[in-house]
Amino acid sequence: MSEPSIFTRILEGEIPGEIIAETENAFVIRDIAPKAPVHLLVIPKSSEYRNVVELAAGDPSLLAEIVGLANSVAAEHAGGDFRLVFNTGPKAGQTVFHVHAHVLGGDLDEASLG
Numbered sequence: 433m434s435e436p437s438i439f440t441r442i443l444e445g446e447i448p449g450e451i452i453a454e455t456e457n458a459f460v461i462r463d464i465a466p467k468a469p470v471h472l473l474v475i476p477k478s479s480e481y482r483n484v485v486e487l488a489a490g491d492p493s494l495l496a497e498i499v500g501l502a503n504s505v506a507a508e509h510a511g512g513d514f515r516l517v518f519n520t521g522p523k524a525g526q527t528v529f530h531v532h533a534h535v536l537g538g539d540l541d542e543a544s545l546g
């Protein structure tokens with residue numbers, strides 16, 4: 433069996449990380465290295481899916497739950513508008529292979545694109 437992901441360890445309280453929102457199947461933390469004024473991570477509690485392509489194929493309703501939770505936390509913490517990013521694969525910058533959505537918000541400008 434593989435090692436638990438960093439996000440599973442946060443969920444289980446093994447390493448620090450404040451859970452700022454939670455649903456039955458997903459939770460939200462602040463990114464430790466924010467790339468925007470507001471940078472949150474929306475994460476399924478299950479580490480079964482490594483990336484958004486696997487999640488969409490395996491459990492589309494959980495993907496919809498992730499998007500809905502992203503919308504809720506963006507409304508609460510980022511004034512509503514937000515960018516939703518799923519890095520998919522190491523060459524695209526994915527470092528944690530437990531699917532997660534980056535919610536980027538708070539006065540994003542053109543300079544932060546890309």
Ligand code: 5GP
Nearest residue numbers: 438449461462463464465519525526527528
């Ligand atoms: P990825 O690069 O896989 O798309 O995103 C992983 C994200 O997890 C990165 O933005 C990184 O800053 C964040 N991260 C890595 N370790 C931790 C941690 O221990 N706590 C928190 N809150 N975020 C983390």
